[in-house]
Amino acid sequence: MIAILEERDAHLADINGVVKIENEVHFSPWSTKNFQDSLTAKNIFKVFFLDDMIVGYYIALIAANECQILNIAIKACKQNKGFGHYLVNHIKNLSRDFHATSIFLEVRVSNVKAIKLYEKNGFNELGIRNNYYKTLNGKENGILMGLEL
Numbered sequence: 118m119i120a121i122l123e124e125r126d127a128h129l130a131d132i133n134g135v136v137k138i139e140n141e142v143h144f145s146p147w148s149t150k151n152f153q154d155s156l157t158a159k160n161i162f163k164v165f166f167l168d169d170m171i172v173g174y175y176i177a178l179i180a181a182n183e184c185q186i187l188n189i190a191i192k193a194c195k196q197n198k199g200f201g202h203y204l205v206n207h208i209k210n211l212s213r214d215f216h217a218t219s220i221f222l223e224v225r226v227s228n229v230k231a232i233k234l235y236e237k238n239g240f241n242e243l244g245i246r247n248n249y250y251k252t253l254n255g256k257e258n259g260i261l262m263g264l265e266l
């Protein structure tokens with residue numbers, strides 16, 4: 118049983134905390150400007166708190182009955198406690214509220230943990246994007262995953 122997270126739409130003042138997490142958990146982190154742009158673009162940008170501390174966030178875009186997950190992360194020291202599942206569930210519920218009928222995302226082939234998380238939440242592999250992501254010494258494929266709601 119995981120702790121209940123507090124959740125709200127991100128504010129400009131949250132971005133420093135979000136970028137700190139982003140830099141510790143992502144190989145190719147988004148920049149501060151990427152997050153600021155997400156706020157102004159009116160993407161869905163949710164932050165999740167435990168004891169007043171940001172433990173995770175996601176950014177999604179819902180258009181034409183489709184939800185696209187653009188970014189999702191949990192603070193490194195709070196991973197493997199079920200919070201990733203909690204955020205994916207939150208996206209599923211929010212997508213239904215917005216009458217989306219499917220959710221899509223892209224993930225690195227090497228990101229086994231995230232792939233397992235999505236599979237456990239009903240996502241299937243839809244295709245491969247060749248050489249989609251940079252690595253330390255080259256490129257790696259991306260997997261396009263999707264879920265019908």
Ligand SMILES: CC(C)(COP(=O)(O)OP(=O)(O)OC[C@H]1O[C@@H](n2cnc3c(N)ncnc32)[C@H](O)[C@@H]1OP(=O)(O)O)[C@@H](O)C(=O)NCCC(=O)NCCS
Nearest residue numbers: 142189190191196197198199200201202224229230231233
């Ligand atoms: C992917 C991420 C969001 C998962 O968050 P989390 O809070 O650690 O996830 P949870 O604890 O809810 O669940 C982890 C699931 O991953 C899987 N998992 C955990 N460790 C794993 C490992 N070493 N190898 C394979 N699968 C693993 C399990 O299926 C587990 O589910 P289970 O508890 O039902 O068995 C988090 O690791 C993260 O922020 N990663 C960096 C950013 C990132 O990669 N985002 C996704 C980009 S597409």
